[in-house]
Amino acid sequence: MPQRATVLLHPDFRVGQIDRRLFGSFVEHLGRAVYTGIYEPGHETADEHGFRRDVADLTRELGATIVRYPGGNFVSNYVWEDGVGPVEDRRPFIDLAWRTIEPNTIGTDEFLQWAEREGIEPMMAVNLGTRGVAAAAALVEYCNGEAGSRWADLRIANGREKPYGVKLWCLGNEMDGPWQIGHKDADEYGKLAAEAGKAMRLVDQSIELVVCGSSSMAMDTFGAWEQTVLEHTWDVVDHVSMHAYYEEMDGDRASFLGSGTSMDRFIRRVVASADAVAARRRSDKVVTLSFDEWNVWYLQSRFPGEKNLPLQRDAPRIIEDVYSALDAVVVGDLLVTLLNHADRIPVACLAQLVNVIAPIMTEPGGPAWRQPTFHPFATTARLARGTALDLRVSAPTMSTTAHGDVPLVTAAATLDGDDVAVFLVNRSAEPAEVELSHPGVTLTLGRGVQVTADHEPAVAGPEHAAAVADRHVSEVDGPASATGSTVLTLAPESWTALPGTLTRA
Numbered sequence: 001m002p003q004r005a006t007v008l009l010h011p012d013f014r015v016g017q018i019d020r021r022l023f024g025s026f027v028e029h030l031g032r033a034v035y036t037g038i039y040e041p042g043h044e045t046a047d048e049h050g051f052r053r054d055v056a057d058l059t060r061e062l063g064a065t066i067v068r069y070p071g072g073n074f075v076s077n078y079v080w081e082d083g084v085g086p087v088e089d090r091r092p093f094i095d096l097a098w099r100t101i102e103p104n105t106i107g108t109d110e111f112l113q114w115a116e117r118e119g120i121e122p123m124m125a126v127n128l129g130t131r132g133v134a135a136a137a138a139l140v141e142y143c144n145g146e147a148g149s150r151w152a153d154l155r156i157a158n159g160r161e162k163p164y165g166v167k168l169w170c171l172g173n174e175m176d177g178p179w180q181i182g183h184k185d186a187d188e189y190g191k192l193a194a195e196a197g198k199a200m201r202l203v204d205q206s207i208e209l210v211v212c213g214s215s216s217m218a219m220d221t222f223g224a225w226e227q228t229v230l231e232h233t234w235d236v237v238d239h240v241s242m243h244a245y246y247e248e249m250d251g252d253r254a255s256f257l258g259s260g261t262s263m264d265r266f267i268r269r270v271v272a273s274a275d276a277v278a279a280r281r282r283s284d285k286v287v288t289l290s291f292d293e294w295n296v297w298y299l300q301s302r303f304p305g306e307k308n309l310p311l312q313r314d315a316p317r318i319i320e321d322v323y324s325a326l327d328a329v330v331v332g333d334l335l336v337t338l339l340n341h342a343d344r345i346p347v348a349c350l351a352q353l354v355n356v357i358a359p360i361m362t363e364p365g366g367p368a369w370r371q372p373t374f375h376p377f378a379t380t381a382r383l384a385r386g387t388a389l390d391l392r393v394s395a396p397t398m399s400t401t402a403h404g405d406v407p408l409v410t411a412a413a414t415l416d417g418d419d420v421a422v423f424l425v426n427r428s429a430e431p432a433e434v435e436l437s438h439p440g441v442t443l444t445l446g447r448g449v450q451v452t453a454d455h456e457p458a459v460a461g462p463e464h465a466a467a468v469a470d471r472h473v474s475e476v477d478g479p480a481s482a483t484g485s486t487v488l489t490l491a492p493e494s495w496t497a498l499p500g501t502l503t504r505a
C-alpha cells in the first residue's frame with residue numbers, strides 16, 4: 001500500500017517573495033576550494049586570470065547567485081592586507097583554522113573580480129577572531145570606497161579603479177565555536193560585532209550586515225547566544241546567521257531523511273529568538289536569517305577535527321566528502337525547507353562550492369564534475385522563482401531516533417506570474433501517493449526532474465558521479481492537466497521538481 005498525503009495549494013496563500021540570494025554558495029580558503037578549485041593557472045581551461053573555466057561553467061549551471069568568501073573558520077585569522085597588492089610581494093602564512101600554509105596568491109581583488117566576471121554577488125566576511133573594528137572598516141573602504149581615502153586609494157593603486165560595491169558582510173564566523181580562532185562568549189562577541197558593524201556602516205551606509213548566530217542548533221549556548229548577541233547589535237545588523245550540517249550516522253537512515261524537519265525547527269527557533277529580542281525592545285524591526293552554511297557533511301563520522309589535521313601546504317585534500325544519491329535527496333529536502341521559510345530567509349549558502357563538501361569536484365590538471373547533490377540544487381535554483389506558496393501538507397509521519405515524528409512527505413511550491421514549480425519529497429521507503437488539491441485552479445505540470453536514493457556507498461571520482469546521475473537523476477513528466485485536484489505517485493525516498501503553469505478556472 002502506498003503512503004498517502006494531501007497537499008493543499010492556492011495561489012493566494014503565500015509565504016513570501018523568494019530572494020535570489022537564497023541560492024548562494026561558499027568558497028573558503030580551505031583545502032582545494034580556491035587552489036585547484038576555482039583557480040588553477042596552467043589548467044587547460046584556465047582563463048587569462050588563472051581561473052578554471054570548467055569550474056566557472058559548472059558554477060553557472062549550478063545557479064549559485066551569491067558566493068561567501070573567504071571563510072568560514074579561515075577568516076578568523078586572516079589578514080586581508082596580506083592578500084592584496086603585487087602577488088610577488090605577498091607572503092605565505094600559517095592558517096591556524098585548517099593548519100595549512102596559505103600562499104596568499106588569491107586575495108580580495110582576485111576573488112571579487114572572478115565573482116564579477118561570473119555574474120555572482122560576493123558576500124564577504126571580516127575577521128573578528130584575531131582582529132577588530134579598524135581592520136573591518138578598512139576592508140569595507142578597500143572594497144567600496146571612492147578615490148581620495150587611504151584604503152580606497154590602495155585598491156586603485158592595485159589596479160582597480162571602480163569600487164566593488166560589496167553589499168553583504170558577515171561580522172566574523174561561528175564566534176560561539178570553541179574551535180574558532182579568537183572564540184568569544186556572547187557578550188564579548190556582541191559588543192565587538194556592534195562596534196565593528198557601526199564602523200563598517202559609517203564607511204558605507206548601503207551595506208547589509210550579518211551577525212553570527214550559533215554554529216549549530218546543538219551548541220550548548222544555542223538560543224541564549226542569539227538573544228545576547230542581538231541585544232548588543234540590534235540597531236546595527238540586518239541578519240543573523242545559521243549554520244547546519246546533516247549526515248547519516250550509524251546507519252540511521254530515517255533520521256537522516258528527516259533532516260529537513262530538524263532544519264525547519266532550527267529556523268523556527270532562531271526566528272523565535274530574534275522576535276523575542278524585538279519584543280523586549282518593543283521594536284518593529286524584523287531581523288532576518290542568513291543560513292550561510294548548510295549541507296550534508298559527514299562531520300561527526302568522517303572528519304578527524306581541525307586539531308588533528310597535520311600542518312600541510314599546496315592545497316591539501318581536506319573534507320572532500322563524496323556524496324550518494326541519498327545525500328542528494330536530503331539536499332533536495334533541505335531546499336524544500338528553505339523555500340518554505342522564504343519570508344524570513346533572504347540569504348542562504350550551500351557550503352561549499354567546489355571540492356570541500358561541494359556539489360562540484362575537480363582533479364588538478366584534470367576534469368571538473370557534478371556530485372549527485374549538484375542536481376537538486378541546480379534544478380531548484382532554476383525553477384523556484386517569484387513567490388513561495390504557503391502549502392498545507394497532511395502526511396503520515398514516521399518516527400525517527402534523532403527528531404521524533406517527522407512527516408513522510410514534504411512539499412514546497414513557487415509562483416511567478418502563471419509559472420508554477422512544485423517540489424515534493426517522499427522520505428518513505430514505500431511509494432507515496434500525493435493528492436495535490438488546488439480548488440478553483442487549473443494546474444498543468446510539465447517535464448521535471450526526479451532524484452531517487454539507493455543503498456550504495458558513495459564512491460569517489462567522475463565516472464561514479466556520472467553513473468549515479470544516470471541511474472538516479474531522471475526527467476519525469478508531470479500528470480495530466482487538471483482542475484481542482486491532481487494525483488501523483490512519488491518513488492520511494494525521492495525528490496521531485498515539476499514546473500508548470502497555474503490558471504484560475
Ligand SMILES: O=[N+]([O-])c1ccc(O[C@@H]2O[C@@H](CO)[C@H](O)[C@H]2O)cc1
Binds near residue numbers: 174216299
Ligand atoms: O559542529 N562542529 O563541530 C563544527 C565544526 C566546524 C565547523 O566549521 C564550519 O564549517 C566549515 C566548513 O564549511 C567552516 O569553515 C566553518 O564555518 C562547523 C561545525
